Amino acid sequence: MLELPDTNSFYVLAFIFCSTFFTYNFQRIYRLKSFELAGKLIGIRLSWILRNRKKLFFASMLSACGSLFFLLQLSYKVFLLVIPLAIxxxxxxxxxxxxxxKKIAIRDLPFTKIVIISLVWSLVMVAIPVVEAKGIHTLLESKSLFLLSEQFLFIFAITLPFDIRDLRYDMESNIKTIPSYLGIKKTIMLSHILLLLFLMLKAVQYYVFLQLSFEQFLATVITGGLVMLIIAFTKRRRPELFFSGLIDGSMLLMYFGILFLEY
Known part of the structure; x- marks a missing residue:
């Protein structure tokens, strides 16, 4: 769908990588500081961050500089799009x-955390390449909206298990989330429904709009099935690698699946 020159493709990917690395680590380091001030216990992830805080801070600053550099290589329309996402x-x-x-963060608003994550990730992964390739006006075209909808459904589905993981902390902090309202089993069921909707949109994209190759569609179906299987085993006390490795890694799994089948 998108035809970016090789140089622009590199700048877009490099910007997304650097900005994601910086944002993720900034959020973790900030939360670690707030946990320390509140005297709260920290889990395995934050314990690792605590031990490597100086290294992560240095790497994050390098990523911030890289993010700014690569952003300046892109069109000003991408810059305008990035401003609200950064905020x-x-x-x-x-x-x-x-x-x-007291004051609360956006993530503490009832049922808001997962929507913000899904929306921001969808815009980063779809809107930024679309705007760089064809201009900001193309975001309202049917193809772009279709891609955004697919990405939103997929990210929403794979983010629900993380809300299950954080259920105890969210309940202690009085943060209302989908798992705290529906329960773990119904949340897993909702995740499966969203993934099925995602695959249905991919099927329409393949059979009706003819926008996907057979290899791309097959890789998507296989990945979707594997992700559904993984999510079915979601429990609150699963090891961190289950969430950050298997579920988070499903985005890369789809990409590598397409590369493997096409080449």
Whole structure:
């Protein structure tokens, strides 16, 4: 669908990589600091970050510089798109919304965390390449909206298990999430339904719009099936690698599956 020159493709991918690395580590380091100030216990992830905080801070600063450099190589329309995404990403963990006698972050709003994550990731992975390739006006075209919808469904589905993982912390912090409302089993069922909708849209894209090759469609179906199987085994106390490795890695699995089948 997108025809980016090789140089632009590199700049887009490099920008997304650097900005994601910086944002992810910034959020973790900030949360670690807030946990320390509140005297809360930290899990395995934050314990590892605590031990490597200085190295992560240095790497994050390099990523921030790289992100700015690569962004300046892209069109100004991408820059305009990135501004609201950056605001949501940075203020996602910083308390600034007044709620009673305290301030809360965007992630603490009821049922908001997963929607923000899915929306921002979808825009980063679809909107930025689309805007760089064809201009910001093409975001409202049917093909772009179709891609955004697919990506949103997929990210939403694979993010639900992370809400299951964080269920205890969210309940202790009085943060309302889908698992706290539906329960773990129904949340897993919802994730499967969203993945089926994602695959249905991919089928329409393949059979009706003829926008996918057979190899791309097959890789998507296989990956979707594997992700559904993995999510079926989601439990709150699964090892961190189950979430950050298997479920998060499913995005790369689809990409490598397409590469393997096509080449």
């Amino acid at each position: 949501f990403s940075i203020w996602y963990v910083i308390p600034f919304i007044k709620s009673g006698d």
